[in-house]
Amino acid sequence: MTWFWVLDVVCLLWVVAGAVLVVWLRNLSGAVMALSLTGMGMTMLFVVLGAPDVAHAEVVVGAIALPVLYLVAIGKCRTVVERDDESTGEDRELHGGEPVRRRWAAVLLSAGVFTGLVVAFTGLPDETEELPAVARRAMTGALPDFHTTEPVSAVVYGYRAMDTFGETFLLLAAVVGVMVLTRTREARQGFVGEERAADEEQEDVDHPPRGSSSDEARRAERVEEGRAPEAPETPDREGLGAPAPETAQAMSVVARTAVRVALPLLLVGGLYLVSQGYSPGGGFPAGAVLLGAVLLVHTAFGYDRVRAVVRPRVLEVVEMLGAAAIVGVLAAGLPLEGSFAANWIPLAPEQTLRSGGMLQAFSVSELVEVGAGLTIVVFSLLGMRHDWAEDDEDGEGDESGEGDA
């Protein structure tokens, strides 16, 4: 039994060390890597604690999805902000308030939160306690109620389907939120008062420094999007030790080959997770794995290779169809079985592809929705343009909405 605790403490130290690094590192990219480190530590911890499905999800999220998101966002900011790391220059100390006082207050408050949490946790039952009755019900009911050998899936998609229904639309709200925040400018008819208010507000905000830095930023953005003709396809021609940053669209032959090998494994792995409903997995981690596959191809091969798969309009439709399928699967329970989210699909024998009844249908629809949604999210973030703020040198954005005479 002590082996368990050794592993447990090692993983915990790993997680805490990663977290401390995230707070401490001033360089943003470094902090992102520290966050990824924390994620990997958590994955190992989940395996040790006996939660394989959660570990599946966390490894993709922590190692691929979150770092990519952060790095894309940092890259986008870099084109408009001169210094993006945490400069501690002395001149900053005079800016609005004394940082030292704020630091001590923050330490006290954090300590207060820690104390409160520890007080709560010491009052909780420890690991020798019996499983709660509801958990036991889930364990013993999974086979008779759903013919599935995966109680976690039975809870996620069956017993607490309403919860997962809510979570699905939580994801949808986030996806649509990202779509709204990253959208490109559209033509508007008529006068929209907010636009005039916007002009006044932008004047109050400090003017950006004009000059070559903005042009540099513009050029960098264009190269990033792969529109500049000078950007080579791959950096293989460049000699070793060429100065960074690389402007190529794809990565070196080493990275590309590695991804070529890893990609089919990942894809099969993801599909396996969702199709074998009677083993750990399900729609959520499978969707994350598919996203990971798409991101790997994008990173290693450049945007052109994924353009066929990642078409925003198509993906939106796919995602909405997935969501509609989920509503349909759950709502069909009402006329057929008398209750929303009741199981209306006849149960197949256990450990077959179709076992679980409604669980499988829900899980597959979930895969569609999660995979499409997360892909939309990452690529919307990538495709964000600069057409809502000033310095619109590319001429993008339609000004026809202005109503002034």
Add this chain to the structure above:
Amino acid sequence: MSGASASLLPLAVAAPICGAIAAPLLGRLWTRLTIAVSMLALVVSCALLALLAPQVYDGEVLVEHVGNWHPVDGSQLGVTFAADPFGLTFALLAAAIGAILLLLTISELGDLGGKEMGGYACLFQLLVAALVASALTADVLDLFVWFEVAALASYGLTGFFLERPLALEAAFKTMVLTNMAAFFVFVAVAVVYAGHGALNYGQVYAAMAEAPRTADLVALGLVVGGFGTKAGLVPFHGWLADAHTAAPGPVSALFSGLMVNLGLLGIARFVFDVQAPNRGDVLGLLAVVGGFSALVGAAMALAQDDLKRLLAYDTVSQMGVLMVALSVGSPESLTGMTYHMVNHALFKTLLFVCAGAIVHATGMTRLSEMGGLARHRPLVTVAFVVGAAAIAGVPPLNGYVSLGLIHHALEGDHPVELFVLTLAQALTVAALARATYLAFFRRRDDDYDRIERLGAGMLVAFGLLAGACVAFGALPTLVLDHVVRPAAGSLVHGAEYARATLADGGRVTPAEATFDYADPRQALVIGGTLLLGLLLARWVVRHSEPSLLTAVRRAHTGSVNDYASYAVMGVVVSVAVLVLT
């Protein structure tokens, strides 16, 4: 029969969700069609809820164990939906006012691009669906999930106008503070489950009565912080004013009229229905928090130049009033609180619709720039005056009734709270009087270069909301006996409600309260606050800001770190108070 109707409850949530799924797809075709379909979805939801209303307002709690997974030996694994009078009132308000606001959107924002409109309609409906679901759920984890859905939908809606830098700043602050609040609630739910192995309200109630733990008090403190952020209580309110200032008109109305009530709902459910056996001195804590919110909100409202920001701080103040009423815990105060919740939804929505109309038509947001709108837009003026009078408590509008109930409940045993509320009321009246004067009645020298016409949808919205304000004020006994007293009963007799959610249904006794329209003391209080408020308004318009007010304003630094510090401080203090007393 009751079993068959209760199974419709999840459909009331599914209807706006279907609308939300359809919205982005329809947005590419025709923007107005998107809004029309969304409105239809909300009307369907409203109709489904109205179908169940007669039974529920009769005192019955309609319970649906979603998926037919029933409790076994007093433990419930599945999610339960329960329509009790309080929850149904909340859900009906959300669906109905949401539909009216969508009608408004057609006329006010109908000129937006297709993609934007699709996104807007989708997020709007998800928010309303989340509000309806939160009111109907009887499961702490499900409550948390729908709370998060509402939060995420609100982020996109706040930052909707991407060309306004203020909108994006406000959206970021909202995101950080509300997300932090969501984590607090998350930890609280985890602690409750780990301590008692229960997620269903009734099961948690029974478990806490049997085996109370200190951890529950910490969870309650976290809940007060988390839901208090949503409700806009001081010191968790940093995001609220910013978000309302920058969001589109109908969205601000939705936030102030309905979304802040979600915080109130969460706190009310925990304090009276779920955690009643083991809640420490939370009522005392809420009295202090509420009192502070009422005063700070009203004072800040008095000092604002931006109209929507002023109304947002008034929301903070009104939530404080509601919290003070909640903290008394007597049948009469809870009845007053429920009535005021309904009234606030109505008059605050009306005021925000007017403010949104002004911004959208003229592009102006500052009171110092406006003036003389009474001449150009008389209907907006009338609507605004009705809303302001309703807040001030002028009879025969609805504020008179709810404020009367609350004041009457505070008389005698709670003199301090009564004094604080009266003072806050005077400040509120002053703030609104100042706003009315500056925006509508002050003489303005230059003419406006451009004022857009108002659409038909906006006029219908005015009519419906103002009419409702009058109706709820002129027919108090009817509303009390048939709606508000049963609703308050869910809170007063929380044990009955909790028991019902674990069983297949149950009954809730209505709360006991009466309202005497011609009570002279009530008239005196209202008249006094009105007079004081008007005098104060006149004084403020003429003179410079008092230094106390400047100090309070300076505390609102606008930095997200500071607002987060205030919120965390609030949580730490709440937990400490609950655990140590």
Add this chain to the structure above:
Amino acid sequence: MILVNYAAAALVFCLGVYTVLTRRNLVKIVMGLSLMESAGYVLLISMAYRKGSTAPVLLHPPSGTTEQELAHGNVADPVLQNIALTAVVIGVAVTAVLLAGVVRVAQHYRSLDSDDVRELRG
């Protein structure tokens, strides 16, 4: 002994809170929120653990036990794992919304310092 896990989760949560309170860089603030979220997951899975338990999976029970025995035996808590599973994936989308907000703010304000993003105050 699982208290060690809980303490670590509380520590990571407080590191996240500290980041949000003190760090002025907007991206760092979002990272602080990510840390708070991660702490929540560690907390959940630690709460789900039972001494000497196996994962709550009935597939391929170890030799000598049937599925029924396993279901009634010593397993971790599937209800809490359910919450964590969905929350991990959704956390990605939520972080994306936050980061989209940060990028837009940066485009308008030309700064990632929260002290510069304070037009709405008072």
